[in-house]
Amino acid sequence: FFFLPASLTAFDGRLASAFFLQARAMPPSLFRRKKKAEAVEAGPAADAPAGSSLAAYADVYSLERVSARDGPPSGSGGPSLRDRARQRLVSEVLGTLRAMPCGAVLLVDGVTMPVISSLFRVSELMEAGVHLVEHITMRGPDGNYLRRQQLTSLPALYFLTPSVESLGRLIDDFRNPKAPAYASAHLFFSSRVSDALVAKLKASPAMPRVRSFKEVHLEFSLREADLFAVSPSPGAPSALATLFRIDTDKPAKRARLHEVHKIGTSLATLFTTLGAAPIVRxxxxxxxxxxxxxxxxxxxxxxxxxALPAVEEAASGAPPPLLLVLDRAFDPLSPLLHEFTYQAMVHDLLPVAEGDRYRYTYVGNSGQSLSKEVLLNEADPLWLRYRHMHIADLTVELDADYKAFLRDNEASAGLASGNADLSEMAAGLRAMPKFQEAMGRWSLHISLVSELVSRYEAFGLEAGA
Structure with missing residues (x-):
């Protein structure tokens, strides 16, 4: 969400001028890196060593450049992975709400919360009939579970991972038959529920309140339209540290085995969503x-x-998908390199939290320093347009596009700066809300690119480029 007051336009102009002055003095190494990438796209150089592979050009960000205006990859032209996952949850989970005119409460845990939040906005869930989203395994600073409001007149949709903790929290909601937390329970699990957990549920006081039970098989979150991530285990270290640790004691082995099966479960539910059974290598x-x-x-x-189609060629003759599993040992150099496309530089050089949250500082109308948190994701059309651009191209493109934006919105720009007659003021006022929102986005990305160039020079990346 972006908002800038109208009078802040003067600041935006100053920021833009300062940024583009710096862009014109862009370190030459960035342009050399851009030319090197173009040369690799054209093919190996004549003096390339015999038998050289892509690893010889590992410092080039991408051999297949994506146009800045192309948006997300279209793949085969069908729906994106996000669209497929949304449709599954709408039809298999949220569709239950159609039989509940009074709405319901949605309860999630540490694994399914990222799944839901990556697919739906809160407003979309409310429109579907969800009054409240509760995290049932969240703990407070004292280590105890957070207390939740009891809504005894509403049914509850539980979208949970099949774990002992999550099932225990569900059972606790109906521990007292005379004072249950919710009127009834509709259970949806992100992956297969073990026989032991099913037996525990059947023997629990929650069973009389259960109205439906289904394994949805969807246990991954979306970072972009076609980019997924394995849902992290709450409180667990990164997969890299767990899988490659050299400890041989029993706790380390158990943690490694748990991580392997968690990743395998997420990958399997991915292909359930895609509707295709892969060949695994x-x-x-x-x-x-x-x-x-x-x-x-x-x-x-x-x-x-x-729950999965058979591994066979489709009627069109297309072969089944191939899942190729590699680990970091296959490509150990990439984490040591600095890439010079916009998205890569943002995540490399700036403190981006939770994958897409960034807090930046700007100067307000009265000269005071202000900060705001923004989301760098596909909801921002400018991020979608520029994220794959090389920084050298971006400084030129951003300059031209920003000036074109001001020309296309002369009435609002003139109103914000105080240089407008009555007719221009009327036209400017009608377009002002959208203009302010767009100016907020331009201010953000101008600030981001300016900060990236400053850090590029401050960290001495030019010497290694």
Whole structure:
């Protein structure tokens, strides 16, 4: 969400002038890097060493440049992964609300919360009939579970991962038959529920309140329209540290095995959402092979349950998808490199939190320093347009596009600066809300690129470019 008061336009102009002055003095290495990328796109140089591979050009961000105005990759032209996942949750989970005219409460845990938040806005959930979203496994600073409001007149939709903790929290909501937390329970699980957990549920006081039970098989979150991430286990370290630690004690082995099966489960539910059974292949490393085996095991279980299409060529003759599992040992150099496209530089050089949250500082109307938190995601059309651009191209493109934007909105721009007659003021006022929102986005990205160029020079990245 972006908002800038109209009188802040003068500041935007100063910021833009300062930025573009700096852009004209862009370090030459950035332009050399851009030319090097273009040369690689054209093919290996004549003096390239015999047998050289893409690893020889590892310092080039991308061999397949994406136009800044192309938007997200279209793939085969069908719906994006986000669209497919949204449709599944709408039809299999939120569709239950059609039989509930009074609406319901949606309860999630640490694994399914990122799934829901990456697919739906709060307003969209409310329009579907969800009055409240509750995180049932969230703990307070004292380590105890947070207290939740009891809504005994409303039914509850539980979208949970099949874990002992989440099931225990569900059962606690109906521990007292005379004072249940909710009127009834509709249970949806992100992956297969073990027989032991099913038996525990059947023997619990919550069972008389259960009205429906379904395994949805969707356990991954979306970072972009076609970019997913394995949902993290709450409080767990990163997969890299868990999978590659050298400890051989039993706790380390259990943690490693849990991580392998968690990743395998997420990958299996991915192909349930895609509606295709893959052929699984892996590198020879132990980690990649273990994840591939776990994924195949989960896929086989889904196939036996009838939740996955058979591995066969489609009627069009297209082969089944190939899932190739690699680990960081396959490409150890990439984390050591600095990439010079907009999105890569933002995540490399700026403190971006939770994947897309960034807080930046700007100067207000009275000269005071202000800060605001913004989301760098596909909801921002400028981020969508520029994120894959090389920084050298972006400084030129952003200058031209910003000037074109001001020309196309002369009435609002003149009103904001105080240089407008009555007719221009009337036209400017009608367009002012959209103009302010757009100016907020331009201010953000001008500030971002200016900060990236400053950090590029401050960190001495030009010497290694």
């Amino acid at each position: 892996a590198a020879t490393s132990a980690v990649a092979a273990a994840i591939a085996c776990a994924t195949q095991e989960k896929l086989d279980a889904l196939d036996r349950a009838g």
